[in-house]
Amino acid sequence: MSIINRFSYLQIIICFLIYNLSLNAQTDSFVYGDALPDAPELSARGTYAVGVSTLDFIHEGQADVLNSKNGIDPIYDRPLKVEVWYPAQLAKGAIETVLYNEVMGTANDSLRPLIPITIKGRASRDAAPLTANGPFPLLVVAHGYVGSRYLMTYLTENLASKGYVVVSIDHTDSTFKDASPFSSTLVNRAKDISFVMNQIADLGTSKNKNFLTGLVDSENIGIIGYSMGGYGVLNVAGAGYSDGLVGFFSGMTGGSKAIVDLAMSNPEFPKVDPRIKAVVAFAPWGMERGIWDAEGLKGLKVPTFFVAGNQDDISGYEKGIKAIYTGAVNADRYLLTYKNARHNVAPNPPPVEALAPGLHIDEYYRYAEPSWDERKINNVNQHFLTAFLGIHLKQKDYSKFLELQENSNEKDWTGFKPRSSTGMELLHAKPAP
Template identity: 55%
Template sequence: MIHILRNYLFGFVLSGIGFSVAYAQSADFVYGDLLPDAPELAARGEFSVGVRTVTWSNPNQWDIQSFAADSTPRYDRQITVEIWYPSGAEKGAGLTVYEDAMGINGDPNRPLIPFKFQGRSLRDAEPFLPAGPFPLVIVSHGFLGSRYLMSYLTENLASKGYVVVAIDHPESTFQQPGKFVSTLYYRALDDLYVLDQVAKYADGQSGSFLSGLVDVNRTALVGYSMGGYGVLNAAGAGYSQMLGRMVAQFAGGSSIMDNRIFSHPGYVPLTDTRVKAIVAFAPWGMQRGAWDEDGLKGVSIPTFLVAGDQDDISGYEDGVKAIYQGLSNSRRYMLVYQQARHNVAPNPPPTASFADGIHGEEYMRYAEPVWDERRINNINQHFLTAFLGIYLKDEQGLAEYLDLSVDSLSETWKGFKPRTSIGMQLHRASPE
């Protein structure tokens, strides 16, 4: 009887505030679709979304995979990106199928398992030039990961008038794993190389589909985990001496990282004036000594951090929160999911990860033990819409969505439905 009454009351409350439970349970649910309790700004924007795959070659780069004590070879670094953009196609024109993989290539305990999933974009659709040029968002996955890891977000932002470019970082994907030292060295450099490539093809005379579509002078970098580590460096955060020693140790004693170590006499910050804001989901490194207080002061552009206060990969108190406190020269925000661990950024777990005989790590690569990943996705869509709208589009009316009480339970946050503003904190601070 109590069980029946509880279900009745729950259904009454949901119907009273306009929820539709059937939609959330629909077999047609696609990553990034709205749950009934999604906050206001999570809804897709006015544009249909096109998507294309492009591969670029960055010549004459360090082949860190092959470094030895007496050898530092070079190679052409092949970088594949997925590009989502506003399209002139009829809104809701169709679905595309993304092909990804879970597991780790070459690991007999976690063999590579290809899988497919749908997205709400149209492959090779014509770009919608009359409304452009659009700001640029570059997205960097974790270690290991893929360019599709945050498709719920990339598609959503493209529908709101952004060109979104997600990177497959070489030697750092499920399909192409490599030495961790390659990721330590290349993350920020890959981000800025992709920015240069987009700028090249955005030129009005390039003949590319990007021609006239992108305003690279309004760029944001978004990264998750090791991607967050990279975007901080790309935005001007100098690395610590400890990280320099770590890279040298695993790169055959090479000092290739020296000019990015804040305290080194040859230090050169990687700041780029085209980058106007950064977003770092669960950024790695502080807990492991990659950053120090002086190096983090190099970031002066607006920064939005997302953290789980139980993060057991990047850490919280001595990890993401310490980064937030160290970014003292930046206008900064930190969204905290209470009782969440590290997976505050990716798509929900693939259906294929539920199958019998699949290693449990494939599910846990995406899932949160307490939170529904789909709800996290909607909340991320909401807050990044506000943050990027303010700092890339000067949509100052969105500031009220970030001017909130720290604790989500103390009052209903702007844009959240009644009784759904719970389990989060939003910290914000100005440059000191």
Template identity: 60%
Template sequence: MTKRRLFVVFLSTVLFISTLSISFGQSSTKPFVYGDPLPDAPELAARGSYSVGVQTMDLIHENQLDILNYGKGGDSLYNRPLKIEVWYPAEVATGSDVLISYEDVMGQNGSPNRPIIPITFLGRANRDAKPFVSEGAFPLVIVSHGYTGSRYLMTYLTENLASKGYVVVAIDHTEATFRDAGGFSSTLLNRSLDDLFVLNEIARRGQQDGSFLKGLVNTDNTALIGYSMGGYGAINVVGAGYSPQAAQLFGTMSNGSKALEKRSVGNAEYQASIDPRIKVVVAFAPWGMQRGVWNAEGLAGIKVPSLFIAGSKDDISGYEDGTKAIYEGAVNSDRHLLTYIDARHNTAPNPPPAESLAPGIHLDEYLRYADSVWDMRRINNINQHFVTAFLGIHLKGKEDYKTYLEVNQADEKKPWPGFKPRTSIGLMLDHKSAN
């Protein structure tokens, strides 16, 4: 090959890579970060006006049932550790959010084929920044990951909401993270209990002298967001009591424990636990309907406004007999269902980490995050848009945001409110009012 042709090939390659970088929102001075808006992002995907702070906290939920050792003798209680990440409006010059490196892992605790592998990825936040309290307290958003997952699974959304004036708390659910995955019975029992404990603990610390949360968070105005098993727990917290069939299944898995009955429909203790501070719920691909976890009476217990988000080809939680069936059954909730046509289960996570693309890495590390039809960055932007609209309406009283949930699905040529022309294809948004 001649030197001239080599130069042409080299130049073409450089231009191709540069074009890819630009299309991905990357440049030499501003790399693309999870959650950054793509050129076709809908309007409300853009970050808000607040700079974002972030802090890590370690909590202890004392004297909890040690369900993984139930019936094996000895003490059946343990002090359950919960690590949380808190994103919040920070007292930093507007637009000065810095690149931050989040450290997580991929893999599966105890799996020889999928060993734990450290990963890092970038966000835009200020570690341990001074909270912004000049405008009063902000609504609380609690975020619950899937099985398995981590508190960093949805940073594209947690950072975005904090920039819009929310205190966002994401939980590492013990015995359900990549690092410490344990028996499934722990997830079945503890999801809703973890959510309620974190709500109470954030409320307590919001009144505590010396806590960075004092004066920052309004727990009387709370949203709960859950993905997969996080969605399973979230809709239980807001009123969907588990069915007798679910309690029986749990007993089979846990040496005969009846602990789940306390979170089941008709149980007085469960009914008393439904917390009026939680005003709305967002459930991404909630697991359980296919397994008979809820019946009609249980789903009728959801009375707060609800936003359900799912892929029409979800092969983990199901769609017609899964998320859509939950949406249809929540008859006492004013509710929306956002559907990604032909997407599978992963409608909530960050995009796949760079490490998942390396040679020799188990395919499941990539598939934990990716969808085979949709670009995850695109899904992330659409989620930011609709969750912003939904929470804005119900937690901040933004009546003008209702327009974004009023779409005309009959006219494919007319873009949805907030969407650029020709970019609302592949989506459905349904709405039902409460009975």
């Protein structure tokens, strides 16, 4: 690093530290996911205290597509770190608070160096699980490229407080800390989701005592993905990739065939796990790039809730996310659209460090929406996912919160405070006969 670059980096560090101190008084009381005054009804935090723990897994025998040569993939053991939020019993006097240590920036990007940040949450680290009220449905959460397991803590904590075991994955080669060529993300996203889902389900029923034993209802599973995470969960749920993607992937990896088994043309695909009862896809990437065709989308038969911005310039809207929604003709599906929003319809609000002067604007727009308060989006997401997942995983009668007129400007949506449900659209399509 040159002397000039070192000086610039020090300037950035000093600026955001000063700015962070100046904003502490304003931000300390608000935690991601807290309800704004106009938060819809089901966004409220649930009745369970929340514990949080970190686990490490090794997915053995995976294709190392980053080192493919002449169509041959070396085999490696793939590490995966996950965060688990769960209903907990707190010791007397214990406080439900936690700090998540993360970074912003992107590995190997000289314009966006890795800078440590902390995210405050409402959970208790390694608290005792509340097995007496379990088992609880399992939710597996997948972030985008790049991202981290802490990208949606407003949602993971909220859902755990409502009686779910929520597991969020750090997808190796796809996090802020280890961003690597895109081919790894293309092939591994769906495989990571399936692997972690099975690992957590196994721990929940294991005879070897662990904190998840007896806590996980592995017969009721939901999978949630954002951007490339959305790309992954749709495949896990049956939307097979196109032969176009297979050819593209082979070209970018020197002939690797590691993605072939995820394609719709593979005679053994799909083998959708019947335990998966619900899918949530935030801004799923790929349709505009030919990732799916009509036949591939027909494979999606699990009830699915899509969330999008109609100005999404990453995944696309009319020919992207909405086209996936339209083409998934065999699924009972919803599409919630934030009018004038772009791609960031899923993550936490920008961390205070991203507000410091001198940083690349993309650090702020990694999280923020230009036309929306991200905290408002967070509350609306909590509301609708509580309804959708509650129906399919807990058999709750939340239908009134989803049976709405399409345009939120025409009439206050059920569950929203008067005059607060503007700028959105909710579409619903039932599976074809």
